Amino acid sequence: MIIFERKEYFLQLLSEHILISFGALAITTIVGILLGIWVFYSSKSRKFVLPLVNFLYTIPSIAMFGLLIPLVGIGLKNAIIVLVLYGLLPMVRNTSTGLSEVRSDIVEAAKGMGATKYQIFKDIYFPLALPSILSGLRITTVMLVALTGLAALIGAGGLGQAIFRGLNTMNTPMIVAGSLGVSLLAVLSDQWVGVFENRLVRVVSKNASKKQKLVVYINMALLAVVFIAATAYTRPLQSKNVNTIIVASKPTSEQFILGEIIAQLIENETDLQVVRKFGIGGGTTNIHPAMTNGEVDMYVEYTGTGWMSVLEEPLPTDNHVEFSLIQKQYQENYNLKWLGLLGFNNTYTLAIPDSLAQKFKIQNFSDLARYSQHFKFGAEFDFFERSDAYKGLVKTYGFNFSSIHEMDINLRYNALVEGKVNAIDAFTTDGKIVALNLKVLVDNKNYFPSYEAGIIARIEILERFPQLEPLLMKLNQKISTETMTNMNYEVEVLKKDPRIVAKLFLEHLKEQQK
Amino acid sequence: MSNLTIIRFTDVGFSYGEQSVLNNISFSVDKGEFICLTGKSGCGKSTLLRLINGLLPRREGEIEILNKNMADWELHQLRRKMGYVLQEGALFPHLTAYQNMCYCLNLIEGGAKDSEERINELLPLVNLDRSILKKFPDTLSGGQRQRVGILRAIAHNPEIVLMDEPFSALDAETRMNLQVLVKNIHQKLNTTFVMVTHDSDEAERLSTRIIHMDAGKIKSTLNEFPSE
Numbered sequence: 001m002i003i004f005e006r007k008e009y010f011l012q013l014l015s016e017h018i019l020i021s022f023g024a025l026a027i028t029t030i031v032g033i034l035l036g037i038w039v040f041y042s043s044k045s046r047k048f049v050l051p052l053v054n055f056l057y058t059i060p061s062i063a064m065f066g067l068l069i070p071l072v073g074i075g076l077k078n079a080i081i082v083l084v085l086y087g088l089l090p091m092v093r094n095t096s097t098g099l100s101e102v103r104s105d106i107v108e109a110a111k112g113m114g115a116t117k118y119q120i121f122k123d124i125y126f127p128l129a130l131p132s133i134l135s136g137l138r139i140t141t142v143m144l145v146a147l148t149g150l151a152a153l154i155g156a157g158g159l160g161q162a163i164f165r166g167l168n169t170m171n172t173p174m175i176v177a178g179s180l181g182v183s184l185l186a187v188l189s190d191q192w193v194g195v196f197e198n199r200l201v202r203v204v205s206k207n208a209s210k211k212q213k214l215v216v217y218i219n220m221a222l223l224a225v226v227f228i229a230a231t232a233y234t235r236p237l238q239s240k241n242v243n244t245i246i247v248a249s250k251p252t253s254e255q256f257i258l259g260e261i262i263a264q265l266i267e268n269e270t271d272l273q274v275v276r277k278f279g280i281g282g283g284t285t286n287i288h289p290a291m292t293n294g295e296v297d298m299y300v301e302y303t304g305t306g307w308m309s310v311l312e313e314p315l316p317t318d319n320h321v322e323f324s325l326i327q328k329q330y331q332e333n334y335n336l337k338w339l340g341l342l343g344f345n346n347t348y349t350l351a352i353p354d355s356l357a358q359k360f361k362i363q364n365f366s367d368l369a370r371y372s373q374h375f376k377f378g379a380e381f382d383f384f385e386r387s388d389a390y391k392g393l394v395k396t397y398g399f400n401f402s403s404i405h406e407m408d409i410n411l412r413y414n415a416l417v418e419g420k421v422n423a424i425d426a427f428t429t430d431g432k433i434v435a436l437n438l439k440v441l442v443d444n445k446n447y448f449p450s451y452e453a454g455i456i457a458r459i460e461i462l463e464r465f466p467q468l469e470p471l472l473m474k475l476n477q478k479i480s481t482e483t484m485t486n487m488n489y490e491v492e493v494l495k496k497d498p499r500i501v502a503k504l505f506l507e508h509l510k511e512q513q514k
Numbered sequence: 515m516s517n518l519t520i521i522r523f524t525d526v527g528f529s530y531g532e533q534s535v536l537n538n539i540s541f542s543v544d545k546g547e548f549i550c551l552t553g554k555s556g557c558g559k560s561t562l563l564r565l566i567n568g569l570l571p572r573r574e575g576e577i578e579i580l581n582k583n584m585a586d587w588e589l590h591q592l593r594r595k596m597g598y599v600l601q602e603g604a605l606f607p608h609l610t611a612y613q614n615m616c617y618c619l620n621l622i623e624g625g626a627k628d629s630e631e632r633i634n635e636l637l638p639l640v641n642l643d644r645s646i647l648k649k650f651p652d653t654l655s656g657g658q659r660q661r662v663g664i665l666r667a668i669a670h671n672p673e674i675v676l677m678d679e680p681f682s683a684l685d686a687e688t689r690m691n692l693q694v695l696v697k698n699i700h701q702k703l704n705t706t707f708v709m710v711t712h713d714s715d716e717a718e719r720l721s722t723r724i725i726h727m728d729a730g731k732i733k734s735t736l737n738e739f740p741s742e
Contacts, residue, residue, distance in 0.1 A: 109604035112567050112676070113618050113667075114594030127608045205608045 003177050006497060009162075010177065011233070016157035017185060018230035020076065021141075021148040022223070024083035028140055031084065032091020033133060037121075039092060040099040049092065057089040061147055062281075065154045069286055073295045075277065079156035083147055087140040094136025098129030130201045138193045145186040149178075153281030155248060155290075157234075159185070164279050169253035169492050195219045244273045245461065245468070248296040250283035253491040253498065254346065254429055254484060258300040260502035262455065262472065268506065269471050284309055292334050297461045298472075302346060302451035306330065306338075315388075319449045330456065337462060339455045339469065340476035344429060344484040347451040348389065350441045351426040353416070357439035364442035368423065369397040377401040378421030380409035388449070389425075396447045428481055431488030453479070478509055518544040520580050520673060520706055521566060527574035528561055535561050536730045539575070545673075548700050548707040550717035553727035559710045562727070563676055566708060567593050580673060594622055597675040597705075602683050603663025605651040611662050612647035618670040632669055639699060640665045641691075657688035661695070668699060677709040681716070693719055 003010050035053070038045045059067075064082045072078050102125050110124050149160035162178030165171065195215060202208035203216050245266055249259030256278055263274040277296060280286050288310055290296040303321040307313050311329050316322070327338040350365060352375065357363075360371045368375070377399070383389045384406055393399065405421050412424045413432045426433060426440065433440055455472055462469045487505065490496045521543040528536040536558045543549055551559040564570040565577060568589040577584040579592060597618065605614045612633065619629045637643065640661040651659055660680060667675050680696075681689045697720055700707055711717050717724045724736040 103604075105600050105604040106606060108569065109598060109600055110606070110617075112569055112593060112596075112598035112600075114590045114592075114596075114621050116590050119621070124606060201608055205613070207608075207610050207613060 003181075009497075009499075010159075010181065013157060013159045013161055013178075014181060014185070015230040015233040016161075017145070017148050017159045017182070018226060019234050020079050020083065020151050020156055020158050021145045021185075021189075022227050022230075024080045024087065024148070025141055025144050027080065027084045028087035028091055028144065029137060032088050032136070032140070033095050035088065036092045036095020036133075037099065039096040046096075050096075053088045053092050056085045061086065061150055062153065065150065066282065066286070069154065069289060073293055074155045074280060074286055074290045075295060076156050078154050079148070079151035079158075083144050083151075086147060087144050090136040090139040090143070091133075094132045094139075095129065098132025098136075099125050101132065102128045127201050127204045130204060131197065134193065134197050134200065138190055138197075141189045141193050142186045145189050146182060149182045152279055153251075154286065155277035155280040155296075157277075161279055164251050164281070165256065168251045168279065169256070169495075169498075171492075171495050173495070192219060192223070243271070244275055245465070246275045246277055246295065246297045248280055248287050248290065248299040249276075249278040250287065250299075251279040251281060253431065254488050255279075255300060256498040257487050257491060257501050257505075258342070258453070258479075260498050261475065261505055262298065262300070264499075264502055264506055265471060265475070266468070270465070270467055272465060272468075288334075291336055291456065291458060294458065294460070298455055298457040300342070300453050301338075301456050302453050303341075304347065304449040304451040306456075308449070315449050319446050321450055321452075323452070323454075331459070335459050336456050337459050337469075339457060339472050341452045341454045342475055342479040342484075343453075343477040344479050344481040345450050345452045346427050346429045346481075346484070347443075348383075348448040349426050349428050349443060350423060351433060351438040352423045352441065354437045354439045356422060357441075362439070362441065364444040365393075365397050365447070366444055368441055369399050372399045372401050372423075375401050375423040376403045376405065376421045377423045378405040378407055378412055378415045379425040380412065381406050383425050393447055396445055429484040429488055431485060431490070431492035434485060434489040435493040453484075474509075474513070479505075518546070520545050521708070522578040523562075523565075523575065524577075525575035526565065526572060526577060528558075528565060528570065529573060534730060536565075539732060541725060541732060541735070543706060543708065545706055546704050548697075548720055548722045549709070550721035550724045551708065551710045551727060552712065552714055552717045552724055553733070555712060557727040558730045559727050560678055563678055563708060563710050566674070567596055567598065567676055594618070594670070595673045597667030597670070597672040599660075599663050599667045599675065599677040599680045601679050602656060603651075603659040603666075603680075605659055605662055605666075607651050609650075610647065611642075611649050611651070611654065611658075614651070614662050615647075615665050615669055617666055618672075622670050629669075633665070636665050636669060639702065640695060655688075656684050657692065660684065660688075660692060664692075664696065664699070668703065668705065671703075672705060674706045674708065677707065679710055679712070682712070689716075696720060 035049055039049050061082065064085065065078060068078045068081060072081060107120060107124060110120050115123065148158045149163060151158045152160035152164050159178045159181040162174050162181065166174030166178060196219070199208065199212045199216050202212050247259050247263045249255035259276060259278050263276055266272055266274050284301065284305055287296060287299050291299070303323065303326055307321040307326055308315065311326070311333070323338070323341060330336045330338055350368060352362065352368065362368050362371065379390065401423070405415065407415055413436060415421045416424055417436065428440060455475065457468065457472065487501050490501050491498050519542045523539050523541050526536060526539040527534070539562065551562060553559050561570060565572060566579065568584065568587070572584055579587065580595065606617065615633050616626065616629045619632065620626045642658065642661050642665070646654060646658060654662065663680070681692055684692065693716060709720065725732055726734045726736070
């Protein structure tokens with residue numbers, strides 16, 4: 001079982017999940033109840049609070065995480081704000097509905113006997129609205145625990161990270177373990193809130209039996225213990241610690257491995273602590289802003305992406321991005337430093353089964369163009385959409401495939417195995433290339449831009465910890481395309497833990513340097 | 515007016531928006547009286563009752579309660595000197611019978627101190643025994659609920675007890691029993707009662723004076739019924 005093999009990793013994710021979802025739940029409960037009370041007592045507030053929380057609820061959650069990045073950045077804060085905004089609707093609604101459903105003759109009786117407004121709220125309205133508030137809390141709890149699964153997209157961690165990691169590395173047991181973890185936590189949390197139904201109202205009304213009181217107090221203590229343990233385990237404020245380096249990665253197996261290599265190298269060779277913000281959804285789009293505002297200290301980027309997406313520069317005619325140029329521009333514009341190149345180029349390429357390559361004696365793109373009428377070509381949707389991909393490729397090499405097939409990026413290899421296509425686009429370091437015995441063809445006219453990998457770090461952090469730069473420079477030119485492809489293969493196909501793969505790589509590197 | 519007057523209305527009027535409900539109401543109640551307000555539904559008798567404890571704000575005229583102008587009372591303080599009984603008792607469903615009984619006592623400063631003793635003392639008066647004390651209202655019969663409601667209204671020794679159609683939802687037998695019980699309480703405690711009822715037989719049986727209302731005005735006042 002993957003959970004037991006990687007129990008530390010899952011314990012970390014579980015702790016993060018509990019911290020995020022229950023932290024958000026605590027805030028949602030307090031804010032939601034207060035807003036619900038306000039809505040109940042003030043007809044003016046009803047006109048805008050309810051439409052507002054309704055509106056917030058309708059924004060797709062993934063979009064909400066993204067929308068908040070420019071305001072609060074990535075990570076825990078962003079996740080908690082989004083979850084709180086989402087959870088408000090059931091809490092506000094159930095609180096105000098619960099209060100308005102309290103029988104008017106009962107309220108009149110209390111008022112007529114001399115209870116003050118506060119006493120009426122405390123002794124009558126609140127206990128009688130409690131069942132409705134608790135059912136709202138149950139809905140909110142399940143919703144927030146499930147929604148926390150998406151927090152991994154913005155680097156906040158949680159069990160969702162296992163799901164995304166599994167999806168991005170084609171690791172089904174990982175997806176199952178992450179999903180089951182979320183579901184189990186949601187079910188347990190639902191049961192936990194359920195314990196308070198019928199019992200809490202008795203405790204609040206001071207007429208609970210000893211057993212009822214005990215159950216309520218034990219369950220409250222249980223939550224407190226679990227929450228404190230999760231907090232202690234994750235140490236959410238650790239990233240604010242002065243001696244901490246935050247390493248980020250995009251959501252691909254390659255990036256998980258490279259992120260681990262950087263993290264472990266720092267941990268092994270310095271006394272600095274590392275916080276891993278791996279698998280950030282949206283990749284460069286979200287990591288680059290986080291780098292410029294200091295939420296992330298370093299990550300691995302590719303020259304083509306940095307040149308075109310971040311610097312928004314046009315490609316030179318030979319499609320090769322000059323490293324010294326990109327380094328200079330990053331430093332001047334963003335105060336970020338490219339520390340050098342790792343040694344591999346993860347660019348687009350075309351791949352066909354080795355058997356066909358031998359049959360037709362195909363080595364490069366031009367060879368393939370000559371026999372292209374014998375090939376069925378498959379690629380992901382954006383490959384056909386981007387002007388610098390399929391369209392230009394056909395123009396440059398004159399491909400004339402017998403048919404073309406658009407599909408999800410992760411399904412290309414499956415389609416190849418099933419024989420639906422026999423030529424696909426690929427990334428040069430894809431682990432599946434090794435697994436499926438594919439022939440990677442040479443881009444003999446240099447059509448695709450180069451995507452050479454390199455570590456980018458904040459200059460501020462390099463200055464504060466001068467030991468970092470020489471240390472990380474040790475990785476320069478040490479990861480060849482072949483090495484990277486093999487490491488990807490070990491993670492994607494052999495389902496090894498990226499941490500183990502990274503550890504072995506570093507051990508191997510150390511031996512070489514002796 | 516005698517020194518014993520504890521409720522005095524002078525030219526009191528009340529309206530809901532444009533709709534006039536009470537016009538030129540003047541009457542007074544002396545300590546120890548049992549007043550029944552009768553009349554058809556919509557005649558304004560319940561509105562009048564709610565003006566006495568300030569649940570509805572006076573619009574015109576003067577109201578004096580316990581020798582103090584209504585405007586000078588802190589309303590919740592005034593209400594704590596009264597008991598209030600509604601249909602079926604309007605018991606708090608989340609509180610036990612005993613907690614319901616103590617509700618008014620607990621609102622009064624120092625009232626909670628001897629509450630157990632006080633409740634035990636009053637239980638025989640409303641014909642209830644201790645076995646129901648821990649029960650919740652939804653497990654009690656209609657008659658039991660109303661007895662708890664009456665005990666709740668008298669436990670703190672109020673100057674005035676207001677009752678709004680307290681027996682209207684009960685069956686004839688229970689109703690009769692409770693009428694006897696309330697009459698008994700009135701005689702024993704010598705508290706002033708003002709009760710709204712649409713049943714003129716009930717009014718005659720219980721009251722020392724009937725104020726009959728019609729279309730927002732006092733139509734007639736009947737005094738001194740021979741006690742049964």
